[in-house]
Amino acid sequence: xxxxxxxxxxxxxxxxxxxxxxxxxxxxxxxAEWIAGMAGLGLDTNFIVVHGAGSFGHFQxxxxxxxxxxxxxxxxxxxxxxxxxxxxxxxxxxxRALAREGIPSVGMSPFACGWSTRQRKLASANASQIIQSLHxxxxxxxxxxxxxxxxxDCTILSGDVIIRHLAQLLSPKYVVFLTDVHxxxxxxxxxxxxxxxxxxEVDDNGGWxxxxxxxxxxxxxxxxxxxxxxxxxxxxxxxxxxxxxxxRLGIDVYITKAGTEHxxxxxxxxxxxDSEDWLGTIIHSSK
Numbered sequence: 001x002x003x004x005x006x007x008x009x010x011x012x013x014x015x016x017x018x019x020x021x022x023x024x025x026x027x028x029x030x031x032a033e034w035i036a037g038m039a040g041l042g043l044d045t046n047f048i049v050v051h052g053a054g055s056f057g058h059f060q061x062x063x064x065x066x067x068x069x070x071x072x073x074x075x076x077x078x079x080x081x082x083x084x085x086x087x088x089x090x091x092x093x094x095x096r097a098l099a100r101e102g103i104p105s106v107g108m109s110p111f112a113c114g115w116s117t118r119q120r121k122l123a124s125a126n127a128s129q130i131i132q133s134l135h136x137x138x139x140x141x142x143x144x145x146x147x148x149x150x151x152x153d154c155t156i157l158s159g160d161v162i163i164r165h166l167a168q169l170l171s172p173k174y175v176v177f178l179t180d181v182h183x184x185x186x187x188x189x190x191x192x193x194x195x196x197x198x199x200x201e202v203d204d205n206g207g208w209x210x211x212x213x214x215x216x217x218x219x220x221x222x223x224x225x226x227x228x229x230x231x232x233x234x235x236x237x238x239x240x241x242x243x244x245x246x247x248r249l250g251i252d253v254y255i256t257k258a259g260t261e262h263x264x265x266x267x268x269x270x271x272x273x274d275s276e277d278w279l280g281t282i283i284h285s286s287k
Contacts, residue, residue, distance in 0.1 A: 001043045001103065014041065016099035045104060046134065048166060049094075049141045052159045056090035057083050057144065061156050069152025080154055083146040084111060091143045098139065106138045110145040110157055117157060118150040125165050164242040167251055175246050176266045177239055178258035183281030184240060199273050200283045202247040208283075212273070240283075247283045256280030 014035060018028050053061075061067050064079020071077050091107045098105040108130060116124045130140045144159040160177075167175055185194040199212040243253040254266035262279045265271055271278055 001045065001047065013100075014038070014102040016102060016104060017096045019096075041102065041104065041137075043103070045137050045139050047139050048130065048134070048170075048172075049098075049105070049139060050159045050163050050166070051091070051094055051141070051143050053083075053087045053090065053144045053156075057087040057146075057156075060086055061146065066146055066154055067156040069149055069154050071153035076154065080146050083156070084109075087143050087145055091141060094143075095141050098141065104138050105141050106133055108133070108140050108142050110142060110162060111147050115145070115157060115162075116148045116150065117152075117155055119152065120149065120155050122157070122161060122165055123150055127166065127169055130166070131170075158238055158242075160238045160242040164245050167246045167249060171249070172251060174252045174254065174266075174269050175243070176263070177243065177253065177255040178263055178266075179239075179255065180257065182257045182260075182262065182279045183255045196279065197281050200244075200247075200281060201286045202244045202283060203286045204248065206244060206248060208244055243283045247285050250285050250287065253283040254280055255283070 012034070015028075018030055020027060060079055060083040064075050064082070065073070066076055066079045066083055069076070071080065088107075088109055091109065095105045095107040110125075113129055114124060114126050115122070130142070133140045142159070142162055144162070145157050146154060147157045149155045163175060163177075166172075181189045182196055184197045184200070185191075186197060187194050195213060197210055197212070199210070200208050201211050202208045239255065243255065246253050252271075254271055256262045256266050256279065260279075265278055266280060271280070271282060273282055273284075
């Protein structure tokens with residue numbers, strides 16, 4: 001996010017997590033004089049971060065059936081509360097990690113912002129607070145959440161659905177999905193014969209075809225998708241479907257492995273369909 005790419009950037013990181021943690025012997029050291037003398041952060045803060053729940057929510061939701069609805073059940077109601085405690089705790093940890101690196105991030109929960117669904121489909125999504133935060137120079141950090149549903153009482157709103165809605169609303173330059181594998185494969189990546197799909201093209205009707213690699217060119221049916229038993233939001237299948245909707249808008253979607261040079265390139269938008277060096281999946285419109 002550094003606009004200077006390291007040239008002339010301040011060596012000292014402006015840590016923004018000034019809160020005390022349990023067991024801390026004293027308040028965190030804050031160099032207020034140095035901060036006051038800073039002209040600016042020198043960062044491109046025109047980013048929105050959306051993270052999933054992972055083990056911080058899916059297990060609670062699946063165990064209690066929150067994704068199926070029915071708040072009249074004591075188990076579901078307790079599971080709703082437990083799920084939200086877990087996902088908001090994870091959100092706080094991610095915001096803290098970004099803040100420690102000098103990123104002016106602010107956590108935003110869809111439930112608290114009034115997002116809701118109807119039969120699991122997004123029905124209400126007020127993004128005014130997100131937009132205002134962007135204009136103020138903050139990095140909004142949203143997450144998959146337990147939300148109220150008009151017909152089912154409650155359900156789980158996937159981070160992938162949140163990304164799709166924000167893409168439709170804000171028309172970003174590109175969207176990046178970071179996962180624990182290099183992208184979309186033609187079968188579970190644990191299979192030694194799995195092939196990385198480097199480029200997928202989406203037409204106006206939502207149909208998609210494989211452009212690269214050539215051996216699978218045009219194939220729309222030969223992709224096997226497995227979903228973990230505890231995943232209440234559809235796993236990689238949901239990501240591909242939501243990415244296809246985003247691509248139809250004319251917004252390129254990059255799916256790649258977190259913590260690699262490939263993810264860094266994707267986050268900078270420095271990805272080319274002609275490059276063989278970048279490992280990941282590019283999903284784009286056929287137009």
